Amino acid sequence: MQVRIRLPHRRVTALVAVLTLGLATASCGSDETGGESGEEFTYWSMWQESEPQAKVLAQAIDTFEQDTGITVNVEWQGRDNITKLLAALRTDDVPDLVDQQYFTISNAIVGNDQFIDLTDVLDQQIPGEELTVGDALTDKYDMFTTTDDGAHFLVPYEVIGYSIWYDAAAMPAVAQNPPTTWDDFAAVLAESKAAGRNPLALDGDIAGYAEYWTATALVRTLGAGGFHDLVADEDAAGWDSPETREALTAIAELAANDYFIPGYDSSKFPAIQTKWAQGEADFLYMGSWAPTETGEFAAPEFEYRSFNFPSFGGDESLPASVIGFAVPKPADQAEAASEFIAYFMNADRLGQISSTANNLTPRADIDVPDQLADVNALVQSQELSMITDGVLGDFSDFDKKVFQPLNLRLMTGEITAEEFIAEITTAQQDYWAQQR
Amino acid sequence: MAQATVSAFERSRRRLYVPFLVPAVLLYLVFVIGPTVAAVWISFHRWDGVTEMQWNGLGNYTALLDDPTFRTALINTLLILVVAGVAIFVISFVLTMIVREMRWRSFVRSVLFFPHVVSAIVLSIIWGFLFQHNGVVNTILDRLFGAEPIAWLNADNLFTMILIGTVWLSTGLYVTIIMAGVDRIPPYFYDEALLAGANAVQRLRHVTLPLSWDVISVAAIFWTISSLKIFEFIYAFGGTTNDLPPPAVWNSALFVYGESFGGRSPSYLFGYASASAVLMLALFAVLIVILRRVLRRESLEY
Numbered sequence: 001m002q003v004r005i006r007l008p009h010r011r012v013t014a015l016v017a018v019l020t021l022g023l024a025t026a027s028c029g030s031d032e033t034g035g036e037s038g039e040e041f042t043y044w045s046m047w048q049e050s051e052p053q054a055k056v057l058a059q060a061i062d063t064f065e066q067d068t069g070i071t072v073n074v075e076w077q078g079r080d081n082i083t084k085l086l087a088a089l090r091t092d093d094v095p096d097l098v099d100q101q102y103f104t105i106s107n108a109i110v111g112n113d114q115f116i117d118l119t120d121v122l123d124q125q126i127p128g129e130e131l132t133v134g135d136a137l138t139d140k141y142d143m144f145t146t147t148d149d150g151a152h153f154l155v156p157y158e159v160i161g162y163s164i165w166y167d168a169a170a171m172p173a174v175a176q177n178p179p180t181t182w183d184d185f186a187a188v189l190a191e192s193k194a195a196g197r198n199p200l201a202l203d204g205d206i207a208g209y210a211e212y213w214t215a216t217a218l219v220r221t222l223g224a225g226g227f228h229d230l231v232a233d234e235d236a237a238g239w240d241s242p243e244t245r246e247a248l249t250a251i252a253e254l255a256a257n258d259y260f261i262p263g264y265d266s267s268k269f270p271a272i273q274t275k276w277a278q279g280e281a282d283f284l285y286m287g288s289w290a291p292t293e294t295g296e297f298a299a300p301e302f303e304y305r306s307f308n309f310p311s312f313g314g315d316e317s318l319p320a321s322v323i324g325f326a327v328p329k330p331a332d333q334a335e336a337a338s339e340f341i342a343y344f345m346n347a348d349r350l351g352q353i354s355s356t357a358n359n360l361t362p363r364a365d366i367d368v369p370d371q372l373a374d375v376n377a378l379v380q381s382q383e384l385s386m387i388t389d390g391v392l393g394d395f396s397d398f399d400k401k402v403f404q405p406l407n408l409r410l411m412t413g414e415i416t417a418e419e420f421i422a423e424i425t426t427a428q429q430d431y432w433a434q435q436r
Numbered sequence: 437m438a439q440a441t442v443s444a445f446e447r448s449r450r451r452l453y454v455p456f457l458v459p460a461v462l463l464y465l466v467f468v469i470g471p472t473v474a475a476v477w478i479s480f481h482r483w484d485g486v487t488e489m490q491w492n493g494l495g496n497y498t499a500l501l502d503d504p505t506f507r508t509a510l511i512n513t514l515l516i517l518v519v520a521g522v523a524i525f526v527i528s529f530v531l532t533m534i535v536r537e538m539r540w541r542s543f544v545r546s547v548l549f550f551p552h553v554v555s556a557i558v559l560s561i562i563w564g565f566l567f568q569h570n571g572v573v574n575t576i577l578d579r580l581f582g583a584e585p586i587a588w589l590n591a592d593n594l595f596t597m598i599l600i601g602t603v604w605l606s607t608g609l610y611v612t613i614i615m616a617g618v619d620r621i622p623p624y625f626y627d628e629a630l631l632a633g634a635n636a637v638q639r640l641r642h643v644t645l646p647l648s649w650d651v652i653s654v655a656a657i658f659w660t661i662s663s664l665k666i667f668e669f670i671y672a673f674g675g676t677t678n679d680l681p682p683p684a685v686w687n688s689a690l691f692v693y694g695e696s697f698g699g700r701s702p703s704y705l706f707g708y709a710s711a712s713a714v715l716m717l718a719l720f721a722v723l724i725v726i727l728r729r730v731l732r733r734e735s736l737e738y
Contacts, residue, residue: 079678083697086704089486107701112487205589206679208700263569266587269676271568396701400694401505401683408591408682427504434502 040071041096041333041340044085046323049076052292052357053158060349061340067127068343070336082108085328089114094330097337102144102154103386103393105326110153116327116334117151124342133345137362143384144322155341156324158353159360160287161375162212162387163306163318167298170279178307182220182250185310189259192282198261200254201276201284203269204412207404208392212285213254214407215388216319217247220312227389231398236428239421246312248410248417255413265412270294277302285309287321287387291371292358304371308378317385318378322362402427472717479711484704485696496711505683506712509691512595513716516602516687517663517723523603524659525652528610532618533636533644535611545615549608556605560673563601564589595685598670605669606662610655617651618644622738646736653731657724664720665689688716 043061047054054076061072075095077084082100086108098105109115122134129136133155145154168175179185192199203209218227221243230238238244254260261281264272270293276284277294279302284290291304298304308318325341327334344350351366353359358369360376368376392399406424409415415423479496481489500506531548535541551559566572567588574585588597625643634642645652667689674681680698681690695709696702703709 080697083702086485086697103701108704109486112484114486205674206676207682208679263585263587266590266593267568267570268564268589271570392701396699397695397703397705399701400680400699400703405591405682405684412591414591430502430504434499 038069038071039333039336040073041331041336042073042075043097043337043340044075044077044081044095046079046081046098046100047076048078053353053359056349056352056356057344059352060344063349064340064343068339070339072340085109089328089330094328094332096331096333097325097327097340099157099323099325101160102156102322102324103390105154105324106147107393107396109326109328110147114329115151115153116329116331117153118155118325118327118338118341119152121155121338121341122152124338126345127343128346128348133342136345136347136365138364140384141322141362144320144386145324154322154324154326155345156322156362157344157350158323158357159362159379160289160321160323160387161318161360161379162216162285162287162320163308163375163378164310165276165284165286165290165304165306166282167279168303168305169301171282175303175305178305179310180308182310182312186250186253189254189257189283193257193259198281199259199283200264201261201272201281202264202411203267203272204260204265204408205267206269207400207408208388209286210408210411211388211392211399211404212319213411214248214251215391216285216309217251217312218244219317219319219385219389220309220315221247223315224317224383224385225389228386228391228394231391231395231403231428234429234432236425236432239425239428244421245417248420250312252410252413252417252420255411260411265408288360288372288375291369306374308382315385316382318375318382319387320379320384321387398428398431402431475710476714478707479714481707483706485706489707492707496708497715499708500712500715505686506691508684509686509688509712510716512685513664513687513689515595516599516666517660520599520602520606521656521659521663523599524607524610525656527603527607528614529640529644531607531611532615533640535615536618545612548611551605552608556669557672559605560601560669560671563597563673567597591682591684594674594682598673598685601669601673602663602666606659610659613655613658614648614651617648621647625738646733647738649731649733649736653728653733656731657727660720660724660727664716667693688712 045054045057047057049058058074061074065071075081079100081098082104085095085098088094089109105115122137123132125132126136137156141156141159142152145156146152166174174188179188189199202213215227218230222230226243230236230244261272261275272281273284273286273290273294274297275281277298279299290306308316325337325344327337331337345363347363347366350361350363353361354366354368358371360368360372360379364380386393388399391403402424406415406420406427410417410420478489480492480494482492482495483489535544535548538544564571567574569585569587569589571588573588574583577583577586587593621643625647626639629639629643666687670681670685670687670690671693674685678700680686680694683694686694690698692709692713694703695705695712697704
């Protein structure tokens with residue numbers, strides 16, 4: 001292992017750089033040396049204290065402290081915890097444990113080798129159970145949590161599956177026979193439109209939500225990894241193909257047929273998904289957090305069901321993502337942090353992510369909330385693919401500056417599939433030329 | 437003053453400057469000059485914020501000029517400076533002229549200043565509610581005229597709305613500054629002008645403008661500097677909790693954020709982001725020098 005000596009002047013440079021970019025408040029002091037009570041570690045959480053996941057974790061931290069005598073200095077930092085980690089990596093004030101979606105972690109600390117390989121954690125026995133962490137998690141989620149070299153940079157504790165949501169109480173026919181192919185789906189949408197309803201909901205001001213549609217359609221026609229490969233190609237040669245054309249045309253037709261609810265391009269999130277929950281639109285393509293996020297606006301009789309994004313004849317994978325723990329390389333208390341990871345994987349504690357926070361966990365033996373039964377069945381039965389085919393994580397700059405704006409124009413009917421192909425080919429060539 | 441004539445009191449008073457000055461200079465060096473110099477240094481590198489910086493010479497700068505997103509951000513920044521700036525100053529003068537002769541002018545002044553006091557984040561959220569598809573404005577238009585909802589916030593209109601919002605947010609401050617300048621003008625100049633038969637525009641041109649010119653030029657410089665720094669209104673109005681606004685409405689400040697820490701999956705291109713910040717700093721320094729020369733007038737005593 002290469003030992004990196006961090007010189008003080010570089011810490012100053014790092015600090016100064018952070019200040020320059022206007023984030024003077026980024027680093028938060030936390031690593032006080034507690035002393036007498038023995039071991040302790042610092043955890044920068046992606047949750048805010050009021051969120052259900054934070055409550056579940058806080059409860060586990062309490063019992064962990066009682067059971068092991070290890071003190072956990074937890075900071076409920078919210079979603080920019082990894083940004084703060086990045087700023088802290090060149091200081092002495094680095095947390096021992098962080099959590100986030102896999103691509104946020106990999107984007108920040110994997111490419112630059114700033115993580116600790118957690119393979120050892122997988123071999124640890126789960127406190128209170130007869131099996132190891134690796135046994136409990138299986139290798140189903142390794143595609144999200146391992147590097148190309150097979151190192152585990154993440155131990156997942158929450159799974160997100162992306163599926164098309166609808167109210168089964170309002171649409172019993174769909175519930176009985178959910179569409180599996182794009183043609184079936186198109187027929188359902190046409191029927192809904194003909195009946196005077198709004199077939200689709202989409203908060204278009206979140207470019208990432210719009211991207212789910214196009215990215216998944218491309219994965220369906222090209223296979224998992226196909227969209228990723230298209231974007232990685234500096235010549236952008238792959239866009240002009242029958243497969244991409246099929247996917248993009250299908251997406252363009254959604255706008256051309258006015259399937260999206262009026263105002264989807266000019267509202268503020270979460271206005272449109274709220275309308276969907278209130279029955280003003282039929283389908284919403286969203287992660288498995290959809291029921292918790294929209295529940296308070298839905299009628300009591302609203303019955304959350306969902307089906308997999310329809311197939312174009314080939315790929316039937318379920319787009320997914322995981323949230324998990326990671327340990328930054330400079331962490332002083334990696335051992336204690338690892339111990340907590342294994343401790344939290346206990347079915348009773350991890351089960352709270354399902355029973356209290358209403359989300360899916362990576363353990364197949366934990367009961368899931370009723371609302372997530374469909375998507376859980378898909379998680380268990382289907383091959384998984386990365387949401388946005390991994391493009392958001394691996395090519396984030398290209399994604400937000402080139403793909404997402406063009407995709408939004410495609411999905412608002414401003415450009416056709418052909419125009420999209422022509423524009424993205426040039427824009428992608430220019431982008432990569434500029435990167436060189 | 438000759439050295440010999442300096443009194444003991446004067447000497448000790450001068451010595452006293454040092455302890456008062458040093459903390460401020462140090463703070464300024466550490467928090468302003470230092471980061472600026474560091475940004476210039478970082479801008480010549482490729483840097484992900486963690487690993488060793490790699491020398492990239494002028495690579496970031498040439499890449500910026502080829503980057504359509506940066507060109508858009510640059511144009512947007514200049515549009516805010518010029519279009520919103522002209523609107524702010526025109527509206528400020530009109531309001532100054534109107535409010536000057538009103539009865540409850542200090543109350544009106546407070547009302548006009550109000551948007552500047554409230555956080556831009558709060559206002560951007562309110563604007564979102566007002567102008568979204570089924571927001572207050574579209575509802576009122578529907579009730580009054582039966583109008584179809586207008587897509588105020590779609591990709592085509594969003595930047596215009598940001599310009600209008602910026603004007604609305606900033607005008608109160610400039611009305612207050614300009615009004616303070618205008619209030620110093622002795623009323624007999626206006627009486628004189630009225631007796632000479634000058635209309636409102638002539639009074640503005642021959643009395644108000646020349647006699648408050650120093651205030652106006654300071655306000656213009658002030659607007660130039662603050663327009664470069666506009667960030668939170670665009671960020672909160674155009675984006676959501678985790679997402680940046682669409683790149684089509686980025687200004688240079690958002691570009692810096694978008695290329696470094698911003699978004700669900702940040703770009704972490706610190707060298708590139710620093711280069712854009714340095715380029716904008718240089719451009720605006722030049723603009724301010726030009727502006728100061730253009731606005732320079734003999735200051736009038738009255």
